[in-house]
Amino acid sequence: MKGVHFLVAFVFLALAASFAFASDPSSLQDFCVAINDTKDGVFVNGKLCKDPKLATAKDFFFSGLDIAGNTSNPLGSVITPANVAQIPGLNTLGISMARVDYAPYGGLNPPHTHPRATEILTVLEGTLYVGFVTSNPDNRLITKVLNPGDVFVFPVGLIAFQLNVGKTKAVAIAAFSSQNPGVNTIANAVFGSTPPIRSDVLAKAFQVDKNIVDHIQKQFWDVNN
Ligand SMILES: *[C@@H]1O[C@H](CO)[C@@H](O)[C@H](O)[C@H]1NC(C)=O
Numbered sequence: 001m002k003g004v005h006f007l008v009a010f011v012f013l014a015l016a017a018s019f020a021f022a023s024d025p026s027s028l029q030d031f032c033v034a035i036n037d038t039k040d041g042v043f044v045n046g047k048l049c050k051d052p053k054l055a056t057a058k059d060f061f062f063s064g065l066d067i068a069g070n071t072s073n074p075l076g077s078v079i080t081p082a083n084v085a086q087i088p089g090l091n092t093l094g095i096s097m098a099r100v101d102y103a104p105y106g107g108l109n110p111p112h113t114h115p116r117a118t119e120i121l122t123v124l125e126g127t128l129y130v131g132f133v134t135s136n137p138d139n140r141l142i143t144k145v146l147n148p149g150d151v152f153v154f155p156v157g158l159i160a161f162q163l164n165v166g167k168t169k170a171v172a173i174a175a176f177s178s179q180n181p182g183v184n185t186i187a188n189a190v191f192g193s194t195p196p197i198r199s200d201v202l203a204k205a206f207q208v209d210k211n212i213v214d215h216i217q218k219q220f221w222d223v224n225n
């Protein structure tokens, strides 16, 4: 009987583990360096793969995360990505990184989601007020103030943000559980789509007057990535 319980528990754990790793599929070869053209390429899942014999160190390399991004934009933040678009050797490997720079006094990485990745963020410099919101029906806000050396996790798909609450610039390094985490910036997606979402849809959804929606939709929708 005990053995049966153990087996059932094991099967559940195995299932849980397979769901937990469901973001990017496990790699079935050592690597699959991304290439653009179909000539000599094999499609797996993501990008075409280069013939492994032709792969070089350059395919697995990126330089520049020590360089501060330019935060002179309305949000006061900028992302420097290091994902499969910059490092073709990341194709099929299920991870990537980014540097985030935040301007002093309020640089904001606005509410957004990463549809394909959990994010783990390390603060190198400055002080960030960070948070994410759990899904319906709770919509619970989970927040923390982070200082250099602090690490915070943003679960896949949840709406998250970071605000520089310090007097100096802030810098963070993010790691993602996808070669291509994707970004949905909530305000831009909802109010800055092309073509715009009908204002009566948004007026009802946000329970405000249609004129307010028209006004918001006319703003310039800046992105930091
Ligand atoms: C693929 O094409 C894009 C756009 O032309 C280019 O920026 C990128 O470097 C290319 N990637 C590879 C791996 O050749």
Ligand SMILES: *[C@@H]1O[C@H](CO)[C@@H](O)[C@H](O)[C@H]1NC(C)=O
Binding pocket: 070, 071, 072, 073
């Ligand atoms: C930063 O960006 C702003 C706005 O685009 C530009 O005017 C400025 O020259 C840039 N600064 C640097 C150091 O590149």
